[in-house]
Amino acid sequence: MHDFNFRPKAFLFDLNGTMINDMEYHTLAWYRIMTEDLGAKLDYASVKKEMYGKNHEVLERVFGIGKFSPAEIERLSVDKEKRYQSGYFPHLALIAGLDQFLERAKAAQIPMAIGSAAIPFNIDFVVDGLNIRHYLDAIVSADDVQTSKPDPETFLKAAAALGIAPADCLVFEDAPKGVESALNAGMPCIVLTTTHTIEEFDGYPNILGYITDYNETKLNMLF
Known part of the structure; x- marks a missing residue:
C-alpha cells in the first residue's frame, strides 16, 4: 500500500x-532476569526477538510451557516490570x-x-x-x-x-x-x-x- x-x-x-x-528497557530487564537469574544461555538479540505478547507468553516461548508455576510467573513478571520502570523512568x-x-x-x-x-x-x-x-x-x-x-x-x-x-x-x-x-x-x-x-x-x-x-x-x- x-x-x-x-x-x-x-x-x-x-x-x-x-x-x-522504551523497548530497549523492556528487553534489558528480561535479558538480565533470563540470563543472570534463570541461567538461560541467550544473547541479547535472541531475547529481543521474543519481546511481544504477555509476560507469561514470553517466558513460555523461551523456557517452554510448564517450566514455571503461576506463582513463579507472577513473581518474575513483577520483578521484570519493576526493573523496567526503574531503568526507563529517567528517560520517560x-x-x-x-x-x-x-x-x-x-x-x-x-x-x-x-x-x-x-x-x-x-x-x-x-x-x-x-x-x-x-x-x-x-x-x-x-x-x-x-x-x-x-x-x-x-x-x-x-x-x-x-x-x-x-x-x-x-x-x-x-x-x-x-x-x-x-x-x-x-x-x-x-x-x-x-x-x-x-x-x-x-x-x-x-x-x-x-x-x-x-x-x-x-x-x-x-x-
Whole structure:
C-alpha cells in the first residue's frame, strides 16, 4: 500500500516503541532476569526477538510451557516490570512530535485509543507519568484480551470501544507482530522504525508507510 492518502476516523496506538521509545528497557530487564537469574544461555538479540505478547507468553516461548508455576510467573513478571520502570523512568518521554500530533487529533475530534500488550501497571506509568490520559478515549491492555497480538483481538476491542469500524481505524505500530495484528483486524498501519528495521516488515500489505517520529510532514495528509 505505502500511501499516506488515507483519512482515518480513529487512531489506535500501540504503546511501547510507538508512543514512547522504551523497548530497549523492556528487553534489558528480561535479558538480565533470563540470563543472570534463570541461567538461560541467550544473547541479547535472541531475547529481543521474543519481546511481544504477555509476560507469561514470553517466558513460555523461551523456557517452554510448564517450566514455571503461576506463582513463579507472577513473581518474575513483577520483578521484570519493576526493573523496567526503574531503568526507563529517567528517560520517560513521548516520541518526538507525538504531543503535537495528539493535540491536533484532539482538535480535529478524531477519537484515539491505546491497544497494547502491556499490563495496566505499565500503561498507567506512561499515560499518567506523561499526562496524556485526556487525549485517549479508550485503553485496551493485556488484561482485557484473551489472545495477544498477532491475534486481532486487541485492536478490534479498541475499535469497538471507540464505536469506529475497523477499516476506518489507523494503527500506529513498531513491531511486525503488531502490524500482523492490525492486518488480521482489517486495519491499515503506519510503522515507527524505533525498534525494527524496515526489512523486518516485508510482506505486510496493510502498511501505509514508515516514520521515524511524529514530526514527519507526511502525517499531515491524515487530517
